[in-house]
Amino acid sequence: MGISNDDIVRIANTIDGKKEEIRNFALNCIKQSSENPPGDESKIADLLIRKAKEWKLEDSEIWMKKENRPNLFFNINGKEKGKTLILNGHMDTKPIGDTAEWKIIDPHKPQIINGKLYGRGSTDMKGALVGMLAAANAIVENGLDFNGKLVLSFTADEEAGSTYGVKYIIERGFDADAIIVGEPSGVEKDFDTIGLACRGALLGKIVVHGTQMHSSLSDKGGCINASVKMAEVMVEFSKNLKNNLNYKDHYLYPNGPTINPGVTIDGGVFYGVVPGVASFGFDLRTIPGMEFKQIVDDINKFLNKLMAKDKDLKAELVLEGLNIPSWAPTAEIDQNHPVVKSCIKAAEAILNFKPEKAGVPFVADSCYIVDKLKIPTISSFGPGYIKLAHGPDEYVDIKAIIDSAKIYAIAALSFLN
Numbered sequence: 001m002g003i004s005n006d007d008i009v010r011i012a013n014t015i016d017g018k019k020e021e022i023r024n025f026a027l028n029c030i031k032q033s034s035e036n037p038p039g040d041e042s043k044i045a046d047l048l049i050r051k052a053k054e055w056k057l058e059d060s061e062i063w064m065k066k067e068n069r070p071n072l073f074f075n076i077n078g079k080e081k082g083k084t085l086i087l088n089g090h091m092d093t094k095p096i097g098d099t100a101e102w103k104i105i106d107p108h109k110p111q112i113i114n115g116k117l118y119g120r121g122s123t124d125m126k127g128a129l130v131g132m133l134a135a136a137n138a139i140v141e142n143g144l145d146f147n148g149k150l151v152l153s154f155t156a157d158e159e160a161g162s163t164y165g166v167k168y169i170i171e172r173g174f175d176a177d178a179i180i181v182g183e184p185s186g187v188e189k190d191f192d193t194i195g196l197a198c199r200g201a202l203l204g205k206i207v208v209h210g211t212q213m214h215s216s217l218s219d220k221g222g223c224i225n226a227s228v229k230m231a232e233v234m235v236e237f238s239k240n241l242k243n244n245l246n247y248k249d250h251y252l253y254p255n256g257p258t259i260n261p262g263v264t265i266d267g268g269v270f271y272g273v274v275p276g277v278a279s280f281g282f283d284l285r286t287i288p289g290m291e292f293k294q295i296v297d298d299i300n301k302f303l304n305k306l307m308a309k310d311k312d313l314k315a316e317l318v319l320e321g322l323n324i325p326s327w328a329p330t331a332e333i334d335q336n337h338p339v340v341k342s343c344i345k346a347a348e349a350i351l352n353f354k355p356e357k358a359g360v361p362f363v364a365d366s367c368y369i370v371d372k373l374k375i376p377t378i379s380s381f382g383p384g385y386i387k388l389a390h391g392p393d394e395y396v397d398i399k400a401i402i403d404s405a406k407i408y409a410i411a412a413l414s415f416l417n
Contacts, residue, residue, distance in 0.1 A: 002342070002417035007144055008349055008410055014138040015405045022405065023112065023398050025051055026130045030110040030119035036092035036159045044091045045070040048129065048154060055137035057152075063172060069164035074152040076136055078416060082148025083177040085339070085415050087132040087408055089382070090158030090165060090365065093121035094390045101392035116395040123384030127396040128182030129154055131383060131404030138409045146416040151176065158365050161325045166365040170372050178339035178415065179377040181366050182404070184384030185355065190400040191347050191407070195360035195380025196340065197252050198367055200286040200330040202295050203322060205264070205279050206233055206303070209314040212269065212276025223274055224312050227267040230278035233315055236306055237261040237282060244302045246294055252332075252359030253287040260284075281322070285361070288330040328363045331370035331379055339415050343381055346411035350403055361386070 015022070032043040045062075052060060052074050059075040072091075096107045105111050110119025117127070132152050139150070155165035162168075185193045210226030217223070238261050247256060260283040267278025286295065299317050307313045319326040333340060335357055348354050366379040380386075383400035 002414040003410060007142070007413065010142045010144070011138045011409045012350070012406050014141055015134055015402060015409070018134065019402060022130060022134050022402060026117055026127060026398065026401055027110060027112055029126045029130060030117060030122050034092045034121065035095045036157060037095065039092065039157060039160060039164070040068045041070055041091040041156045042068040044126070045072055045154070048072060048091070048133065052133060055133065056140050057133070057136055063169055065164045065168040069156040071156055071165060071169055072152070072154040074133075074136065076140060076150040078146040078148045078150075080147045082146075083416055084149040084151060084175065085412055086151045086153050086176045086179040087135070087182065087412070088153045088155065088179055088365065089125050089129045089132060089182040090155050091126070091129065092156055092159050093124065093126075094159050096120050097392065104393045107392070112398065115398050117398055117401075118393060118395040120394055122396040123184045123394050124389035125183055125382060125384065127384055127401045128184070128382035128404060131401050132182060132408050134405035135408035135412065138405065139413065144413060146413050148416045150412050150416065155365065162365055162368060166368050170368060175373070176375050178337070179366070179369060179375055180339065180343065180381055180408070180411065181364055181377060181379055182382030182408075183360065183364050183380040184382050184386050184389060184396075185380045186383070186385040186400070187358075187387075190383055190385070190397060190403065191351060191355050191381070192353075193358035193380070194340065194343055194347075194355040195364075195378060196335055196357050197250075197288050197332040198330060198360040198364045198379035199253070199257075199362065200290065200367055201328045201363050202284040202286065202292070203281070203324060203326050204284075204299075205281045205318045205322065206230070206237070206261075207277065207279040207316050207318050208233060210276050210278070211274060213274045215272050215274050218274050225274055226278040227275040229313050229315070230267060230280055233303075233306060233313070234261045234280050241299070241302055245290075245298045247287060247290045250287045250289065250359070252357070257287055257290065258285045279318075285363075286330055287359070288332045290330065292327050329367050329371040331364070331366040331377060333376045333378055337376050339376060339378060339411075342411045342414040343378060343407070346407045346414060349410055350406045355381075
């Protein structure tokens with residue numbers, strides 16, 4: 001593995017000896033709100049910086065494109081030159097949402113109940129940040145030798161398009177031999193999968209044009225209700241668009257892409273007026289191999305077929321002005337890459353089972369890294385359950401955070417050595 005059994009024991013003992021400290025630190029991290037929107041990671045960043053100094057991680061950097069949107073880097077250098085490994089996670093979270101939907105805790109008052117840390121961002125993904133920091137501390141505190149460089153990269157703005165986070169640091173420039181993104185990878189139990197790929201996304205809007213006129217005259221002819229036509233197109237999207245997309249089967253995504261029309265709906269003026277314009281937003285999640293131009297061509301051809309069948313239908317694809325990036329590419333790492341093997345062996349050493357190789361259903365920062373920098377990146381390998389992300393009563397098991405610290409430390413030393 002590139003790491004001795006004695007070193008594995010030393011790492012595990014060091015982290016187990018800090019269980020209460022890690023537990024309390026994790027709870028404190030969840031208490032620092034970093035909901036996005038509106039977007040402000042300054043409080044959680046300050047807390048991470050203070051703990052890093054306390055844990056003897058002195059070499060740090062802050063990159064900021066905008067005030068209160070910091071990106072943190074903690075650098076641990078090995079004894080000799082070698083490879084660089086980055087452990088990456090984002091500091092922002094989705095908004096809490098409707099507080100009435102939170103049944104177990106008040107979402108503004110995170111708690112630990114029966115070994116579970118409840119609160120927004122616990123699974124997605126502050127638990128992983130704590131685990132990564134504790135892993136680095138265990139390596140430094142034990143004086144464990146390795147070659148190359150280990151970097152912790154804690155970024156902003158992942159939940160709203162990464163403009164102030166990964167996209168910004170890509171613009172500034174960085175490099176590595178491999179990256180592990182600590183997004184939650186648990187499906188049925190913690191760490192039961194390792195995400196070797198992530199979906200991309202095409203987010204767009206279909207605008208349908210009709211005839212705006214007095215509704216009392218709609219029976220006189222020449223009236224096209226844009227909202228009705230829009231509804232018909234939305235149903236066609238749901239039923240038939242997938243069969244009109246060009247893509248190849250992928251072993252990690254046996255069900256292919258997903259298509260959700262109607263994520264937004266807009267149309268009409270007021271009572272007494274036949275709608276002249278109506279639209280619906282759609283969310284198309286791609287799989288590796290699908291490209292922007294081909295998808296756009298496929299959608300336009302699909303709309304043209306619908307309009308050829310219905311001479312009253314006038315519909316167009318719009319990708320601008322959505323207040324969110326319309327395109328995210330996919331990412332994938334070779335299943336035999338050394339960093340993948342290191343992670344699987346590390347998990348097996350701590351958990352006594354091998355994570356299953358899987359495709360991540362969501363978009364992660366890995367997609368921008370792989371697209372622009374071509375750095376081999378694991379899209380998801382972290383504590384917590386994917387299904388709990390963004391929802392009410394989000395939680396992560398404290399044990400999973402402790403285990404993640406051990407796994408990250410062992411995987412890092414295994415890969416770097």
